Amino acid sequence: MNELARFSLQRRHLLAAGAAAVAAPLAPQAWAQAPTRVLRVGHQKGWLSILKGRGTLEKRLAPLGVKVTWTEFNAGPVQLEALNVGSIDFGDVGEAPPIFAQAAGAPLVYAGATVPRPALEAVIVPSGSPIRSVADLKGKRVAYNKGSNVQYFLVKLLEKNGLKYGDVQSIFLAPADARAAFERGAIDAWIIWDPFLAAAQKQLDARLLVDATGVVNNRAYYFTSRDFVTKNADVLRIAIEEVNAIDTWVSKNKDAGAAELSAVLGLDKSITDLYLSRARFGTAPVTREILAEQQAIADTFFDLKLIPKKLNLLHAAPVDL
Numbered sequence: 001m002n003e004l005a006r007f008s009l010q011r012r013h014l015l016a017a018g019a020a021a022v023a024a025p026l027a028p029q030a031w032a033q034a035p036t037r038v039l040r041v042g043h044q045k046g047w048l049s050i051l052k053g054r055g056t057l058e059k060r061l062a063p064l065g066v067k068v069t070w071t072e073f074n075a076g077p078v079q080l081e082a083l084n085v086g087s088i089d090f091g092d093v094g095e096a097p098p099i100f101a102q103a104a105g106a107p108l109v110y111a112g113a114t115v116p117r118p119a120l121e122a123v124i125v126p127s128g129s130p131i132r133s134v135a136d137l138k139g140k141r142v143a144y145n146k147g148s149n150v151q152y153f154l155v156k157l158l159e160k161n162g163l164k165y166g167d168v169q170s171i172f173l174a175p176a177d178a179r180a181a182f183e184r185g186a187i188d189a190w191i192i193w194d195p196f197l198a199a200a201q202k203q204l205d206a207r208l209l210v211d212a213t214g215v216v217n218n219r220a221y222y223f224t225s226r227d228f229v230t231k232n233a234d235v236l237r238i239a240i241e242e243v244n245a246i247d248t249w250v251s252k253n254k255d256a257g258a259a260e261l262s263a264v265l266g267l268d269k270s271i272t273d274l275y276l277s278r279a280r281f282g283t284a285p286v287t288r289e290i291l292a293e294q295q296a297i298a299d300t301f302f303d304l305k306l307i308p309k310k311l312n313l314l315h316a317a318p319v320d321l
Contacts (some may be wrong), residue, residue, distance in 0.1 A: 005278045021099070037064035039235050042079040042091035043072060045247050049264045057242045066235055080223070089228045090239055093221055094173060094193075095149040103307040110286040110294070112225045113238040114247070116217035119278035121150055121193040123157070124206040131189060134161040134210060135167050140188035143181055146172035147306050150191040152297050153216050155304070160215055165304070180306070182206070193218075195267055198274040211278075217293055237285075244283040251281035 039061065043049060049072070051057055073079045076093035080101040083091065090111065101108055123142075125131045134157060136201040144150045155165050171178075171187055175196045181187045183204060192200065206301045212218050222240060224226065229236055250257035258272040265272065291313050298311040 007033060007177075037235065038067045038069060039090060039232070039234060039239065040069045040071070041239075042080070042082050042088035042090045043070065044074070044076065044092060045072070045264050046092065046261070047094050047250075050260055051242060051246050054246075056123065056245070059294060060238050060242060061235060064234065064238075069168055071252060077101070080108065083108065083225055087226075088225050089232075090222065090236065093223060095219060095221065095294065095297055096152065096301075097136065098221060098223060099294065099301055099311065102298070102311055102313070103309065107226045108290060109224050109226050109229050110221055111236050112222035112243065112283050113286045114220045115280045115282040116219060117280050118212035118214070118216060118218050118317055120197070120275070121153055121191070121218050122197055123154075123189050124182075124192050124197065124200055124260065125189050125209050126185070127205045127207045129138065129188065129207065131209060134158070134163070137189060138163060138167055141171050141186075142168045142189045142191060143171040143173045143178040143187040144191040145174055145178070146170075147301070148178035149216075149218060149297075150193060151304075151306075152300055153212050153218070154216050155300055157210065157212075170176075179204070183249050194275040194279070195265060195271055198271045199267065202268070202271050219290070219293070220303040221286070240283060240285060247281040247283050250276065 001066055006251040018062070039057075041048065041052070043052070052070050061068060064134055071082070071088060071229070073091075076091075076097035077100065079088065079091040079093060080097055082088045084101065084104075098106075098108055098110070102149075123134075123137070131137060137158075142154065144154060152169075154170075158167060172183070173181060173187075175192060178192065179196070179200065182190045182200065189209065190206075195207075201208065222243065224236055247296050254276045255273075258276050261267075261276070262269040262272045295311070295313045298307070300312060301307045302310050319320070
């Protein structure tokens, strides 16, 4: 099942769930106690989980009469479909899933973005591999998640080193399956992101061939809908400020941050220590320059026939938060 078909199936499931929720009447006291506004946050295990645990977003928004609810998802595309059917208002995601969502017509707006984090994605090979350079990847079996940020990284990495996308054998595997293939020697190289990257280095003795530094920026994004941002720019401004506050704290307290993230992700602290040692920190509202980076990814995905039409991401242009 391709990314757009999976996206459509998730949409149908969420529409059914949403209809059931609408059909359930609220008790009179619920109407009486309802806050003026609600910020419904969708999140994956990570920094938003830590923000939830600290409760600082709720404290900032309470004086505005805003209630915060949290729903955990296992992947970015599912979060984006939840946004599309009106189940959440705000969430976190990587570079690629929003492009598939926009190709499927989602009313997505980029509310915030991290600073570039190129060291958090890389090409790795087994420790004893004869592959020593990007040029050595020619003709080799390279595994990665199709339609993800690392596919874009691969395209640009090959271009930078005088190779074409078709010069490698692309093996499309999700992270868990790619790890298994890597362990049994069924692939020659794996392109992956943290914390899977750090886990492979620590647990599989994987050797880092090259990371994305000088090739692509590898940002993470925070998204919302056009309707929500139109009515709640003040709420989103505070949400981005609170996310950045977590970033700032972790940048100054990496050991404690690694311990907290280790507990959230269920990983050994040595893995999150390595992950944070190469991370960069900072989150701010999206600029048009950052949006141009997403446009470049969308154009590349169209050229690879991963999306059915060219996108104009000015439709997702940020507002003045």
